[in-house]
Amino acid sequence: MRFKLRPSEDAFYEFFSRAAQNLVKGAEILSELGLAEVDIPSVAERLVDVEHDSDQITHELYNKINSTFVTPFDREDIYRLGSLLDDCMDHIEAVGSLVYLYGLTSLPTLPREMHDLVEVINEQARVTAAAMPGLKGMRGLKDYWVEINRLENAGDRAYRMLLVRLFSGEYDALTVLKMKEVADELEAACDAFEHVANTIETISVKES
């Protein structure tokens, strides 16, 4: 019996791993915003592509939930975790779209504090992807929570310093408003990674 259930259970862990790997890909594309010769339309377009991949993975996961009799943990928790991983990607994609739509390309460079925040998101994506194999057996997750929390605090600080920079008088009011929207999506991405970690922690509390 146990032997029979395994393949089905493993499929769930694979979905989470694929979703997290896709987030690493998205965060790497986002990093290109820091390059001197960044091609913003291409960044925005490729982010739309990885976001579609993310939607596809989430969709397959939901179908799997509905067609599986025994799930490795509560159905609604699997559902929630899939949905939260998808949220991370939505915010990452939104950053690319907004930078493109608002024409922030005409600025000589985006503020350094914005790149600090992008770097935090890159680390969060890598740490999340590295933790996913530990979901099975709920092993090695404590270091992951500690690290995601540390990164979320670093992200909060970077966000606050970014707003201080935006409000410094260096930029005109409309440019401030546009960059504030981008900053808010970056911060929402940071928070989304923390929500993923919190949900995994809650699941682990329930299962223990």
Place this chain on the structure above:
Amino acid sequence: MRFKLRPSEDAFYEFFSRAAQNLVKGAEILSELGLAEVDIPSVAERLVDVEHDSDQITHELYNKINSTFVTPFDREDIYRLGSLLDDCMDHIEAVGSLVYLYGLTSLPTLPREMHDLVEVINEQARVTAAAMPGLKGMRGLKDYWVEINRLENAGDRAYRMLLVRLFSGEYDALTVLKMKEVADELEAACDAFEHVANTIETISVKES
């Protein structure tokens, strides 16, 4: 026994239907903002009235939960669904209040993209109200989720294009800030309808 429980169960479905019908009413009042000869104080006032009706329905639902021994599905899910339907109305009402309080009446017209967003909310309200009778027996809900998700995506696009318009340089900074607040409430209303759909999907996953 089963026969006896029925009337009580039906009462819950009736609360959800009444709440959703009330949202259709609120969304229709909101649409008047697109009329050439809109009476903004009247729109704001009538929205306060339907919001009070919504509070009343939610309050009755909570009392019903507390006085009922067997509920059609988990108590906390009934509670959550009631609270989320109420959130939709809170955001719809807030739009009317803000347009009135900020004196946006002095603008010749609100941007077209804002009306696009109001139209999305109208469709979401109608689709939600149409789905409520299906809650009993969890029937026909898949089309509802698909449609709400499609509408939420349409709402996201309309919101993004509204911000592009607001940040285009056409309006002064304070007017942009005021309309941005209104836009955020409209987007929050769209999201709130999606939360209702997600919660119904989660309940259906649990019950299946």
Place this chain on the structure above:
Amino acid sequence: MRFKLRPSEDAFYEFFSRAAQNLVKGAEILSELGLAEVDIPSVAERLVDVEHDSDQITHELYNKINSTFVTPFDREDIYRLGSLLDDCMDHIEAVGSLVYLYGLTSLPTLPREMHDLVEVINEQARVTAAAMPGLKGMRGLKDYWVEINRLENAGDRAYRMLLVRLFSGEYDALTVLKMKEVADELEAACDAFEHVANTIETISVKES
């Protein structure tokens, strides 16, 4: 057996009481922003201190959950309540930081409507702390919910009137943006207290 479990159960209620008492402390420090001779760097610094205390309490609570076999109510609800009490403090601390970081000290005074909102938060903190002993036995909580809801409505009104004031044309666009950030954190604090109350209500529905 029952006798043996008691001390452990009581420990959970004590954590919630300590967390709520700490919120009273934080809210009182926040009130100093209304004083004519306010020392803003000192307010910001002491808020960081009480926020660290709050983190410490939350951390101890999580350890307690993980090391306790029988909890007074669902593990994940205890977890959630601890996390929401911590959120209240995070928003209170953020207000102090932002007022300091944005240099809002150079304004002759902060708008009166901002102090109205701070006063609501003070009342919410006091009402929450007073309700905590009732968690054990789920007694006297109805008055608490009614009062928190009344206060949250008062907070919403104060927030709306604060925005009307900020957008009145009295302040330049960058000052408006800075004060809007502070206003948003104040409103998020009000909402966070309501989330605490909603979670306690949900727990009480489940336990009843």
